[in-house]
Amino acid sequence: MRALRVSHRRHRVSRWWYVAAVALLAGCALEVTAQTVMTPQDLARKNGCMACHGIVHKQVGPGFAQVAERYRNDADAPGRLAAKIRNGSVGTWGRLIMPQQTQVGDADAQVLARWVLSQPSPPPAR
Template structure:
C-alpha cells in the first residue's frame, strides 16, 4: 500500500517538480546549449548564477564582448576554482546574444 501511495504521489507531483520551460527565446537558447546544467538564473549551482555574472560584468569596459569570449573560450579562476569549459559549439553570434541576455538579468536579491 505504501509503495502504491508513493508511486501515485510521484506521478502526480512530477510535473510540478520539473523545471519550468524557459519562455524567453534566449533563455531557451541557453537551455539548448546546456547552460542551465551549471548556472542558475540567480544563484550559484556549479558556476555562478546569471544574475551574479551580470552584476560583476555590468561595469566592465566591454561586458558583452568579455562574456561572449568567456562563453566560447572558457575561463579559469574568475569565480574561484570553478572552471568554465570552452563552448566551441556556441557560434560567435549566439555567444554575443547570450552575453547580452546574461547582462540583462536583474541583480540578485540581497
C-alpha cells in the same frame, strides 16, 4: 474526345504538383521562421548553460544575476563574456573552470552574453 480527357487529366496533375510545391515551400518558410524566434533563455537551455548556471543563484558556476551584477558597469563585458562562453575560462569565480563551449557560434555567444548581463540584481542574502 479521348485526347481532350488526357489533356484535362494532365492539367489536373500539373496543378496538383504546383499546389504540392507551394505547400512545401510554405512549410520550409515556417520552419525557418520558427528557428529564428528562439529566445535567449531557450538558447541557453539548448546549449546546456542551465546545467551549471542558475538564473539567480550559483549551481556549479555563478548564477546569471551574479555575473550581471559583477559586470554591470563594464562596457567591454559583452565581448569578453562571449569569448569566455566560446573559449572557456579559469579563475574568474575562484577555482571554477568554465569549459569551452565550441558548439556555440559567435553570434549566439554574443546573444547569450547580452542576455546574461541584462539579468536584474540578485536579491540580498538573508
